Amino acid sequence: MLSSEKRYLLEVSDLRDVAIIGVGETRLGELWDKSLRELGIEAGLKALKDAGLKGDEVEKLYVGNMSAGKLIDQEHIAPLIADYAGISEVPSTRVESGSASGGIALAEGFKAVASGMEDIVVVGGAEKMTDVGEQEAKDILSSTADQEWETVFGATFVSLYAMMARYHMEKYGTTKDQLAQVAVKNHSNAAKNPNAQFPREIKKEFVKNAPMVADPLGMFDCAPISDGAASVVLCPAERAESFHGKPVKIAGIGQGGDYMSVHERKHICTMKATERAAKKAYSRAGIGPRDIDFAEVHDNYTITEIMSIEDLGFFKKGEGGKATEEGKTDINSHIPINTSGGLKAKGRPVGAVGLNQAVEAVLQLREDAGERQVNEPRYGLIHNIGGTGASSIVHILKRWS
Amino acid sequence: MKPKEEVGIKGYAGYVPKYRIKPKDIGEVWGEDGEVMGRGLKIESKSVPAPDEDVVTISTQAAKWAMQRADIDSDEIDAIYVGSESHPYAVKPTATIVAASLAATPHLTAADYEFACKAGTAAFQTCMGLVSSGMITNGIAIGADTSQGAPGDALEYSTAAGGAAYIIGAGDLLAKLKHTCSYTTDTPDFWRREGKKYPEHGGRFTGKPAYFKHVTNCTNKLFEETGKGPEDFDYAVFHQPNGKFPRKAAKKIGFSQEQIEPGLLVTRIGNTYSGAVPLGLAATLDQADPGDNILVTGYGSGAGSDSFDIEVTKNIKKIKDHKVPTIKEIISEEEFISYSIYAKFREKISAGGE
Amino acid sequence: MMPIPRFWREIKQRYKGIGSVCKNCEKMYFPPRKICPECRRESFQNMEPVELDGRGEVVTYTEIHEPHTEFDKHSPYIMAIVEMKEGVRLTGHLVNVDLEDVESGMKVEATMRKLGEESRDGMIYYGYKFWPVDE
Numbered sequence: 001m002l003s004s005e006k007r008y009l010l011e012v013s014d015l016r017d018v019a020i021i022g023v024g025e026t027r028l029g030e031l032w033d034k035s036l037r038e039l040g041i042e043a044g045l046k047a048l049k050d051a052g053l054k055g056d057e058v059e060k061l062y063v064g065n066m067s068a069g070k071l072i073d074q075e076h077i078a079p080l081i082a083d084y085a086g087i088s089e090v091p092s093t094r095v096e097s098g099s100a101s102g103g104i105a106l107a108e109g110f111k112a113v114a115s116g117m118e119d120i121v122v123v124g125g126a127e128k129m130t131d132v133g134e135q136e137a138k139d140i141l142s143s144t145a146d147q148e149w150e151t152v153f154g155a156t157f158v159s160l161y162a163m164m165a166r167y168h169m170e171k172y173g174t175t176k177d178q179l180a181q182v183a184v185k186n187h188s189n190a191a192k193n194p195n196a197q198f199p200r201e202i203k204k205e206f207v208k209n210a211p212m213v214a215d216p217l218g219m220f221d222c223a224p225i226s227d228g229a230a231s232v233v234l235c236p237a238e239r240a241e242s243f244h245g246k247p248v249k250i251a252g253i254g255q256g257g258d259y260m261s262v263h264e265r266k267h268i269c270t271m272k273a274t275e276r277a278a279k280k281a282y283s284r285a286g287i288g289p290r291d292i293d294f295a296e297v298h299d300n301y302t303i304t305e306i307m308s309i310e311d312l313g314f315f316k317k318g319e320g321g322k323a324t325e326e327g328k329t330d331i332n333s334h335i336p337i338n339t340s341g342g343l344k345a346k347g348r349p350v351g352a353v354g355l356n357q358a359v360e361a362v363l364q365l366r367e368d369a370g371e372r373q374v375n376e377p378r379y380g381l382i383h384n385i386g387g388t389g390a391s392s393i394v395h396i397l398k399r400w401s
Numbered sequence: 402m403k404p405k406e407e408v409g410i411k412g413y414a415g416y417v418p419k420y421r422i423k424p425k426d427i428g429e430v431w432g433e434d435g436e437v438m439g440r441g442l443k444i445e446s447k448s449v450p451a452p453d454e455d456v457v458t459i460s461t462q463a464a465k466w467a468m469q470r471a472d473i474d475s476d477e478i479d480a481i482y483v484g485s486e487s488h489p490y491a492v493k494p495t496a497t498i499v500a501a502s503l504a505a506t507p508h509l510t511a512a513d514y515e516f517a518c519k520a521g522t523a524a525f526q527t528c529m530g531l532v533s534s535g536m537i538t539n540g541i542a543i544g545a546d547t548s549q550g551a552p553g554d555a556l557e558y559s560t561a562a563g564g565a566a567y568i569i570g571a572g573d574l575l576a577k578l579k580h581t582c583s584y585t586t587d588t589p590d591f592w593r594r595e596g597k598k599y600p601e602h603g604g605r606f607t608g609k610p611a612y613f614k615h616v617t618n619c620t621n622k623l624f625e626e627t628g629k630g631p632e633d634f635d636y637a638v639f640h641q642p643n644g645k646f647p648r649k650a651a652k653k654i655g656f657s658q659e660q661i662e663p664g665l666l667v668t669r670i671g672n673t674y675s676g677a678v679p680l681g682l683a684a685t686l687d688q689a690d691p692g693d694n695i696l697v698t699g700y701g702s703g704a705g706s707d708s709f710d711i712e713v714t715k716n717i718k719k720i721k722d723h724k725v726p727t728i729k730e731i732i733s734e735e736e737f738i739s740y741s742i743y744a745k746f747r748e749k750i751s752a753g754g755e
Numbered sequence: 756m757m758p759i760p761r762f763w764r765e766i767k768q769r770y771k772g773i774g775s776v777c778k779n780c781e782k783m784y785f786p787p788r789k790i791c792p793e794c795r796r797e798s799f800q801n802m803e804p805v806e807l808d809g810r811g812e813v814v815t816y817t818e819i820h821e822p823h824t825e826f827d828k829h830s831p832y833i834m835a836i837v838e839m840k841e842g843v844r845l846t847g848h849l850v851n852v853d854l855e856d857v858e859s860g861m862k863v864e865a866t867m868r869k870l871g872e873e874s875r876d877g878m879i880y881y882g883y884k885f886w887p888v889d890e
Contacts, residue, residue, distance in 0.1 A: 142823065167859075419851055453848075501770055751828065753824070
């Protein structure tokens, strides 16, 4: 028997290299005048345009979406979006894994190209959250936790993260100041992102004094409810340069799983799913955390960013808060985190998040990120969590040359 | 009604929610002098259930503790009767939920009783009959309520929440249920029509022709049947819709203030309806000694009274071995709330306005 | 809230804290599982129900200020992850206690309360919550 790591390497060697040749996204926010299908089409067309494609080259469409059924009472949305994008004949599939739907859709798209099944694949992520009231949208987010053993007893989605936060604070001395710094930093990055829902700086005192949502997390420790979509176009690396001058390579993918409920996890403030996903992704890319030049991590709550930068191996467990406070994740540091503004300030259209992250990573690796460009990055990592951490996916993207 | 075979109490326990509201805070909302109202009713505070408490949860907690004291397993329970005028469902028994929560299902008989404030003592009598006839080994009789008065109604000063559960069987008894009798008439002093949220009452009509007539006649009937009198009892527990009625009735029948004091909880927790007499008896048993005799007379509007002649056995000393809180301990845990929180808890107002 | 049969199926577990134990490795689970994650296939059809004692201690907690709609009347309220005496952990509401009096390691005991209701006219859902105990 081969160890699982060796098996991956073998598999990877049998697979074709895959490139991202186009990206596109909508603005994120409360987009009252746009429907889910319009959002999906807008992001998709922007990505096709970026790739220099007309549309009829597309062989397969994947759509990451968490909860159209509950949010807009519409299932079967992949063909719906394909249809209104004018490519109704193209096979399309929706991918769902809570808030990791987008990231995992990207992995599915990768597999389709890498395996040789398809050449041109569009992967989109779209979520329309504001057609229902804010409270209902939050209730729907909670449905990615275990309804039978968490939510039914009164737990809200954010309360489960709040319990991780308290555990982290008690175990490692992480402070509310450090949590607040995540929000301050991400808002500061979002201020340089024209697509961000909240493109403005906020003060730490403002975050700390915000109304409590689930102690110790206040309103500004939480990512917003957002509408939005993002899309990428994939093709075999060998053909990439014929479409785009600056393609980006997908160097490694890893997906991890864990217990559904937070209470089942021995280490309440460690996401094993992320650790597992990162381990595979690093191994497949043949690099380690120190080789990563920037990362988009899943910061649905401030504590999540702190936990994730530890679980991804950028900092030791328990040191994420301190590192953030010391500016070690700022845009000018050696590992800038969430240059886009993250879920926190760029926005959280749940099922699209993984693709929003991919768009940012591609822009950074092409050095097209404008004001928020990091210095000559080689590797970018994107990290997307489903629910409270029962699924997690990590992609490592690499600049073309 | 004398049981054919010896029957009695094997375990008991009460539960009262910890929230309290003062008459002053109720009166303030309705432009009345609540303190004067409270003094008139001899009520200093009344218990209020938390939003997640109802007759099922009160009954379950009390029954769980009563079983610990009786030291019996759930499969030894053959019957559960829950007496209440505030069952959470109009149709769907409280007793089945309580039975399931005690893991006593499915091999038992269960039903709900309603007889205004004496549904709990009615449950006592049923269990006595079933045990003494040999039909069952152990039954649980529960009296519990989360009674409500309409906002602004005089009842609002007294309607409270609480209950107690009794394991009734034969053998190792904490107290013997030696005799019982009832006095029943058709007297419309208090009622709630089907589909209505709050009860209606006959004001002062609830006094002389209702409470006092039934309590006095029933108690006297028990004296007649047992050949006993007030002097033969160490304690007496009367239904306590307020602090005034039971004191007045006790005096009229010939009991002293000392005899009724241990079981008089209404001053601190208000009128717990079907829970009132079971809780009063539990508080009395908590301090009773072997050989003590207790007279109990409940009252339910509509109307009827049940009286009991109870003798405490030497086993009463054993209950201290079990870590079940006494009634005194339970009611000493209190948190006072404002009328606005009370209104929210009792769903007089609700988020979203529905 | 949850439709009736979906709640009803787990009534015993939620009323009485019935978990499961793997007869292969003796490891206990709550919420109950049909498969032991340690023994996997070998545990299939080899899991037996087991009743929790009901006592445990707080592992971590939060006070919720923005609840789901049906919990509005409790707000703010405390949720905790509780480690039961038997070693299993679960999520539950802490009642009869204020935030400033809660701490990790605090001893608690299960009591049955209303969890919610299917709808305003619908079935009432009961299950375990926790309150502090001495010892």
